[in-house]
Every structure is written in structure tokens, then in C-alpha cells.
Amino acid sequence: DIGKLNDIDAPPLNDIQKNYNKIVNGEEGIKGVSNPKSKLYNPVDFNGTVKVNGEVRDVSRRVYQRGDIDINYFDENTGLTNLERMKKGKPPIGSDGNPIQLHHLTQQEAGSMVEILEVTHQEYYSQLHGLVGKGESFRNNPILEKQYNNFRGKYWKWRYEQFTK
Helix, strand or coil, X not given: CHHHHHHCCCCCCCHXXXXXXXXXXXXXXXXXXXXXXXXXXXXXXXXXXXEECCEEEECCEEEEEECCCCCCCEECCCCEEHXXXXXXXXXXXXXXXCECEEEECCCCCCCCEEEECHHHHHHCHHHHCCCCCCCCCHHHCHHHHHHHHHHHHHHHHHHHHHHHC
């Protein structure tokens, strides 16, 4: 019975989860992250696999993609445009002048992710990473760390293909 959903004993949303929900729905969330007049994030499903130590692993997940990437931005440090960076598996440069970060929303690999500006990732670090205890990051697992690193390069190449379709 759908009416019973209100009876579920679930923990309350923390501030970052509330802001995340607002951002995804196109409302104003964290200052500097979203613009209520435009849909900054577009949810897409990435489907794919990577090899880790010879084992094929599923890295399919939902990714909330930024709608404001300038594919023609020229990165003087690498001599590449954002489009060329993505073709090589590198993240594009965001409006803050830094590579766009892929942030694990639930801090789980392979969980949903959001493309986020580095400046925002740094400013809200404790809120964004507060879902797991100290030392409990997937990055402490060498297999999951390698899986994520392999996914990241593959993801940006896939993102390049989306722009060139």
C-alpha cells in the first residue's frame, strides 16, 4: 500500500542531500552550483564494464551531467580543447578553471555520480563526504580504487562521444 510509505522509519535527510535533491530537480540548491533558470544537471545512465586485474566488472550507473561544459574551451596547460581532453579520457575544464570532478553521491563505487566543479567539491568537502566514516572510503579497497580509475577514463571518452554524435 503506497500510503504506508509515510510510516517508514528512515533517517532525515541531511542538508547536502536536501540541496542535492533541489539541484537535480532544477531548483536553487547550493550557492554557485545551480541556476534555477536553467537545468544544469541532466540525469543519464552510463552502461559499461571495465577490466580490473583481468576480471570484467560492471560499472553501470546513473550520472548527473553538467549542461554547461564549453567543449571549445582551450586548456593552455595541455594544448587541448575540452572536447579533445574528453576524447583522451581526461575531464573537461569547468568554469572555475579546473578539471570537472566526478563525485560519488553515496560514496559507494559503483554508485550514482555527479559532474561537479572542483571549487564546489572543495568548498563543500565535509558535507559531500560525510556519508561514510573515516577510513571507510571505497578508495581504501585497491580493487574498487582501480575500478573507479578505469571507469573515469572510459566515462570521459563516452562523454566525448555524446558531444560528437
